Amino acid sequence: MKAFSAPGKALIAGGYLVLDKQFASYVVALSSRMHAVVEGAHTAPEESNTVITVKSPQFLEGEWSFVFDHSSETFTVSEVLGRKNPFVEYSILTMLKFINPQFASKIDITIFSDSGYHSQENVTVKKSQSKQFAYHTAKITDVPKTGLGSSAGLVTVLTTALYSFYISSADVTEKQHLESIHKLAQVAHCQAQGKVGSGFDVAAATFGSIVYRRFDPSLINELKSGVNKSEDSQQIQDLVKQDWNIRNDRVALPSGIRLIMGDVKGGSNTPKLVQKVLKWRAEDPESSEIYSDLNTNNMKLVDSLSEITKAEQDDHFSYAESLKQIGNLNTYEILKSTNASIKPFQDLIKATLEIRKNLQIITQRSGAEIEPPQQTQLLDRCNEIKGVLSSVVPGAGGHDAISLLIEANALENLVQAKKEDTIFDKVEWLDLTEQEYGIIIENVDSYKEFL
Numbered sequence: 001m002k003a004f005s006a007p008g009k010a011l012i013a014g015g016y017l018v019l020d021k022q023f024a025s026y027v028v029a030l031s032s033r034m035h036a037v038v039e040g041a042h043t044a045p046e047e048s049n050t051v052i053t054v055k056s057p058q059f060l061e062g063e064w065s066f067v068f069d070h071s072s073e074t075f076t077v078s079e080v081l082g083r084k085n086p087f088v089e090y091s092i093l094t095m096l097k098f099i100n101p102q103f104a105s106k107i108d109i110t111i112f113s114d115s116g117y118h119s120q121e122n123v124t125v126k127k128s129q130s131k132q133f134a135y136h137t138a139k140i141t142d143v144p145k146t147g148l149g150s151s152a153g154l155v156t157v158l159t160t161a162l163y164s165f166y167i168s169s170a171d172v173t174e175k176q177h178l179e180s181i182h183k184l185a186q187v188a189h190c191q192a193q194g195k196v197g198s199g200f201d202v203a204a205a206t207f208g209s210i211v212y213r214r215f216d217p218s219l220i221n222e223l224k225s226g227v228n229k230s231e232d233s234q235q236i237q238d239l240v241k242q243d244w245n246i247r248n249d250r251v252a253l254p255s256g257i258r259l260i261m262g263d264v265k266g267g268s269n270t271p272k273l274v275q276k277v278l279k280w281r282a283e284d285p286e287s288s289e290i291y292s293d294l295n296t297n298n299m300k301l302v303d304s305l306s307e308i309t310k311a312e313q314d315d316h317f318s319y320a321e322s323l324k325q326i327g328n329l330n331t332y333e334i335l336k337s338t339n340a341s342i343k344p345f346q347d348l349i350k351a352t353l354e355i356r357k358n359l360q361i362i363t364q365r366s367g368a369e370i371e372p373p374q375q376t377q378l379l380d381r382c383n384e385i386k387g388v389l390s391s392v393v394p395g396a397g398g399h400d401a402i403s404l405l406i407e408a409n410a411l412e413n414l415v416q417a418k419k420e421d422t423i424f425d426k427v428e429w430l431d432l433t434e435q436e437y438g439i440i441i442e443n444v445d446s447y448k449e450f451l
């Protein structure tokens with residue numbers, strides 16, 4: 001038995017631009033994780049079916065069982081309980097193609113998901129010493145999502161579990177294996193969704209917090225069903241060997257700086273927003289200039305974070321002093337300061353404000369509510385709180401969430417602000433932190449009470 005987990009994500013900079021492979025984005029992996037516990041064995045030589053059962057016990061009817069008949073001429077699986085879960089199905093199918101197993105197996109995988117992925121109404125929480133999971137009374141398709149990327153987490157961790165079963169000697173946290181898992185999970189995720197997105201969510205689930213640049217969509221679009229199994233398998237193996245030329249540079253927030261996510265209890269439809277933005281992008285002659293300015297500031301934000309990290313490495317003592325100062329000032333006050341040591345923090349703030357200005361322009365011109373006026377008001381108000389460095393609408397924006405970078409001790413100021421100002425009535429500060437790593441190997445024992 002083995003166990004793994006993969007994190008959720010927030011796209012802090014680079015929404016929409018990340019769809020285009022000339023632009024990079026900044027993705028933070030979050031502490032809500034999807035977990036998989038896997039156990040399996042090869043079955044008797046005369047057995048010709050591999051049976052892969054995936055249980056997700058926190059949800060009603062959360063069990064899917066896929067049978068692969070090795071004697072069949074193509075890679076097809078049938079679900080025997082009469083249920084659908086395309087993300088589970090394509091994770092299995094992609095792995096079967098990649099491995100082209102010659103022996104039948106029986107594999108049992110149990111999925112657990114941390115509470116950040118789903119709305120927590122009507123749940124019963126079960127706890128062990130080290131883990132806790134919320135049990136819902138509805139099916140997975142009927143429980144409202146929060147936007148952390150549950151399907152990407154699921155596909156990534158399931159792919160990891162299957163990969164480690166078939167290639168049992170692999171340390172899945174090694175670069176070469178992570179890269180293979182990433183490609184297999186991207187293929188499965190795109191095919192299950194029926195579209196090739198930017199893939200930043202699968203990349204963060206695999207690699208953790210990264211500066212990400214996407215792959216060429218043709219890599220996946222050009223996959224076709226071969227006439228036989230060996231062709232199908234060869235195609236996936238070649239694709240996994242190929243260099244996808246993505247950027248996945250590991251990043252971590254500077255020490256003393258925390259990411260805070262605020263749920264805004266709204267909800268936005270990402271595909272509709274994307275559709276409006278792409279239409280505007282194609283029609284407005286100034287859109288290239290706006291994209292370019294947005295990109296410049298996204299990269300300035302990334303640079304300012306590295307500058308802050310460097311400042312800490314250069315001189316711990318004066319860094320601690322700078323942190324203390326910014327913890328006592330709000331965004332606007334930090335900008336006014338003449339103290340040279342806080343310049344990188346000022347650069348971070350300036351870049352964020354420019355990013356927001358551009359997102360507001362796109363909102364007005366495209367009609368896609370990326371940073372609608374209610375969110376502008378809320379973000380401006382956040383910037384008045386001491387210790388807040390930057391506040392943005394993450395990802396596709398809209399009415400889903402806000403994300404803030406703050407001096408770590410300023411969380412209490414946010415909690416206090418929520419008590420005092422009704423503008424924060426609709427905001428819930430979430431118990432999430434940044435995660436450096438994507439896929440990690442977990443201790444199997446910590447799941448035993450839940451199995």
Ligand SMILES: Nc1ncnc2c1ncn2[C@@H]1O[C@H](COP(=O)(O)OP(=O)(O)O)[C@@H](O)[C@H]1O
Pocket residue numbers: 056062085086087088111112113140141145147148149150151152154
């Ligand atoms: N814990 C889970 N167990 C089983 N399937 C899951 C789980 N979490 C997510 N999924 C799959 O992912 C789907 C949700 O994916 P999607 O609509 O893309 O949302 P998201 O934006 O959160 O990824 C679910 O309908 C289900 O098929």
Ligand SMILES: C[C@@](O)(CCOP(=O)(O)OP(=O)(O)O)CC(=O)O
Pocket residue numbers: 010011014015016017018019147148149197198199200270274394395396397
């Ligand atoms: C617009 C985007 O660039 C970013 C969307 O980011 P979100 O984190 O908002 O995504 P969902 O969880 O799918 O709603 C589209 C993309 O890159 O796929």
